Amino acid sequence: MNHTITRLAGDGIGPEVVREACKVLEAAARRFGRSLGFQDALIGGIAIDATKTALPDETIRLCQAADAVLLGAVGGPKWDDPHAAVRPEQGLLGIRKALGLFANLRPVRVHPALAAASPLKAELVAGVDLLVVRELTGGLYFGERGRRKDPSGEAAFDTMIYSTGEIERIARRAAEAARGRSGRLTSVDKANVLESSRLWRATVTRVVTEEYPDVNLDHLLVDAASMFLIQKPGRFDVMVTENMFGDILTDEASVLAGSMGLLPSASLGEGTLGLYEPIHGSAPDIAGKEIANPIGTILSAAMMCRYSLGWPEAADAIEAAVDHVIAEGARTADLVDPGQTPISTCEMGDRIAAAVLE
Numbered sequence: 001m002n003h004t005i006t007r008l009a010g011d012g013i014g015p016e017v018v019r020e021a022c023k024v025l026e027a028a029a030r031r032f033g034r035s036l037g038f039q040d041a042l043i044g045g046i047a048i049d050a051t052k053t054a055l056p057d058e059t060i061r062l063c064q065a066a067d068a069v070l071l072g073a074v075g076g077p078k079w080d081d082p083h084a085a086v087r088p089e090q091g092l093l094g095i096r097k098a099l100g101l102f103a104n105l106r107p108v109r110v111h112p113a114l115a116a117a118s119p120l121k122a123e124l125v126a127g128v129d130l131l132v133v134r135e136l137t138g139g140l141y142f143g144e145r146g147r148r149k150d151p152s153g154e155a156a157f158d159t160m161i162y163s164t165g166e167i168e169r170i171a172r173r174a175a176e177a178a179r180g181r182s183g184r185l186t187s188v189d190k191a192n193v194l195e196s197s198r199l200w201r202a203t204v205t206r207v208v209t210e211e212y213p214d215v216n217l218d219h220l221l222v223d224a225a226s227m228f229l230i231q232k233p234g235r236f237d238v239m240v241t242e243n244m245f246g247d248i249l250t251d252e253a254s255v256l257a258g259s260m261g262l263l264p265s266a267s268l269g270e271g272t273l274g275l276y277e278p279i280h281g282s283a284p285d286i287a288g289k290e291i292a293n294p295i296g297t298i299l300s301a302a303m304m305c306r307y308s309l310g311w312p313e314a315a316d317a318i319e320a321a322v323d324h325v326i327a328e329g330a331r332t333a334d335l336v337d338p339g340q341t342p343i344s345t346c347e348m349g350d351r352i353a354a355a356v357l358e
């Protein structure tokens with residue numbers, strides 16, 4: 001079986017971590033007898049330099065024609081002027097829109113050997129294994145906004161708007177994910193205050209009750225959810241929430257694991273085409289030094305195998321290989337204990353690829 005993967009390495013450490021993820025995917029292809037074709041395309045700052053746009057049409061075309069897209073990161077000081085007409089993040093928002101990606105999946109798993117790396121007490125984070133499903137294309141970030149005159153000077157507004165259709169499709173994605181795990185789903189909203197949250201709660205309840213009676217659903221207000229995430233993170237399995245709440249809660253949840261460099265994500269639409277990327281940015285402070293942790297991108301590649309390539313055995317093998325090298329003590333600079341010698345980005349990739357082949 002052949003798979004075509006479009007690579008958007010992007011800026012900063014993007015090319016370093018994407019290179020290692022592809023090395024690991026190649027190892028999986030060797031082990032399981034599949035063949036992978038990679039095609040490279042531009043996004044972000046590097047695309048602005050080459051084409052004056054953060055998302056060239058050719059990039060969209062290559063992504064639409066692929067089975068899956070693997071992204072590094074975009075941005076950096078060179079393109080950071082907030083007043084610039086063309087900015088690297090436009091590439092990210094643009095590609096999500098062009099591919100119709102409305103669901104962002106962010107797993108957070110605390111490896112037992114890394115529990116001490118978390119800023120929370122090790123006994124609190126031990127065993128944490130949760131998945132946040134964030135709605136990605138609706139809500140406050142996409143509603144009508146503007147400014148108007150006000151007796152005090154000026155007023156500004158943003159609109160949080162959700163339709164039943166938008167809520168139904170993300171509820172289904174989350175319920176499917178919960179079914180593949182322990183069957184527990186927590187929907188997070190602010191239904192005591194917001195009308196959009198009342199529609200959210202009623203719609204999620206209807207979809208899950210009617211279509212996924214085997215899924216055990218509960219609801220939490222977003223303020224309580226943010227508290228439980230640091231007080232009792234082990235209570236969560238799958239969490240589903242709207243765009244802005246998800247933006248904030250996923251960053252909070254990412255801290256549990258100890259390093260941003262460890263965490264993957266997937267952005268999915270109606271079909272199987274998905275975009276896979278680590279949750280971190282382009283880390284310009286360490287770019288080019290070969291010290292970045294590639295595990296977030298490697299685990300994103302594992303998610304790609306599971307959700308876009310219909311290749312769960314490769315996903316399992318990659319995740320097991322990551323667990324194996326962490327258990328053996330392999331650590332990049334972001335994870336080392338005092339006195340321990342870190343390994344390079346490339347060496348981490350080599351060790352995980354070798355473990356996939358074992």
Ligand code: NAD
Nearest residue numbers: 073074075076260261280281282283284285286292293334
């Ligand atoms: P960042 O995630 O790039 O870095 C934050 C800190 O974490 C830095 O100290 C960095 O060295 C460290 N870090 C990040 N990834 C790491 C890894 N894999 N291994 C080891 N250490 C790692 O966030 P930032 O510094 O706020 O942003 C830098 C640039 O990235 C900005 O231009 C920002 O706009 C952009 N950004 C892009 C994305 C994306 O492409 N999805 C996301 C966030 C930020």
